[in-house]
Amino acid sequence: MLTRTDLRGRVPSPVELRATLPRAEVDVDAVLHQVRPVVDAVRERGVEAVLEFAERFDRVRPASVRVPAEELARALDELAPAVREALEETIARARRVHADQRRVDVTTQVVPGGTVTERWTPVARVGLYAPGGLAVYPSSVVMNVVPAQEAGVESLVVCSPPQAEHGGRPHPTILAACALLGVTEVWAVGGAQAVALLAHGGVDTDGAELAPVDMVTGPGNIYVTGAKRLLRGLIGIDSEAGPTEIAVLADETADPVHVAADLVSQAEHDPLAASVLVTTSEALADAVDAELERQVAATKHAERVRTALTGRQSGCVLVSTVDDGVRVVDAYAAEHLEIQTRDARAVAGRVRAAGAIFVGPYAPVSLGDYCAGSNHVLPTGGCARHSSGLSVQTFLRGIHVVEYTAEALAEVAPKVVALAEAEDLPAHGQAVTARFGASRAGTEGGA
Known part of the structure; x- marks a missing residue:
């Protein structure tokens, strides 16, 4: 099922590898001509334009942009107990990890009478985007809100697309996650128009102010990414997120059932999702292919998964040694990288470029998507070579205070x-x- 690239006996240079390895082709520039009129319309006409775009793209016109507080409370009351318990555990673990990321102010005495203090100050107001396309992502609400709160951000708003089947409001599970996190401001707006409204602000249908933000974070489709690119500078952004990616570096000790299941788990996000296996073992590659055929046929979103796994963004790369494999995954710089080899921890320690690394057979990427405590908003498209995932630091600004x-x-x-x-x-x-x-x-x- 996975297209194979055989690099045994040779590992090309990093430049050659970047051109050789499978990667989703996402041309943000190609959609800017569609995004720019949306951004301009929202700047010029505010909420009226946003509601028109909601009718056009989401098939519903919300009564207002801001979701009333009672609807947040009702969504939480009606949330299934098992889902509530799972979200509470996710929030608790994420808070534990992100609380330890907060930087402290440091004063350096350069000379007697001369000091420089690096003071860390949170961004004043942020907009956090939770997608609502092929799937519903309350976990993305957690991953955006928790680091912002732990950074000390005083004002935040969550945006998520209005849903026709839910009366023009975001999905109830999104609203319930916001309520669990103590978020009181939620806007029913999605797509490029959400980023534009966050950047420019507006006036809601009831006359209430929708204040602009200083920064927008969170993953979205290519149109959300295009709006981020156009508005960067007026607002700060976390990154230009592309389709999700998983790479698995494995040797003959890996279990093909585990590897196949992990590749499928990320492929179900999107037909453009990338699933890449890098292995020293041709026998493992064969076994994984056989498992993929079996597991894809049995999974709920089989067509979507098969499209992703057979696309040019996915594939299997054969290498001679684990060291060669490390060179390959460093060049690929995956959003999510699993290490399923002997001495997996030591191998992971040699990796220099990945959004997040999952070590050994019992740390699958889906654990990180929900309950590991780590953040799942991570760099894609090779950006892990130079950028980090979302964290408390994303929402902090270092200010040098000079006293002489x-x-x-x-x-x-x-x-x-x-x-x-x-x-x-x-x-x-x-x-x-x-x-x-x-x-x-x-x-x-x-x-």
């Missing part, structure tokens, strides 16, 4: 002047020497 006494400034003044003159910016040096004129030298201890 007159004596400390006077001591370094000649060096500032020398550098200013070297750069032909004499006023920079004069801004320092002006503080030490003859009339002030006696009172400020200057020279």
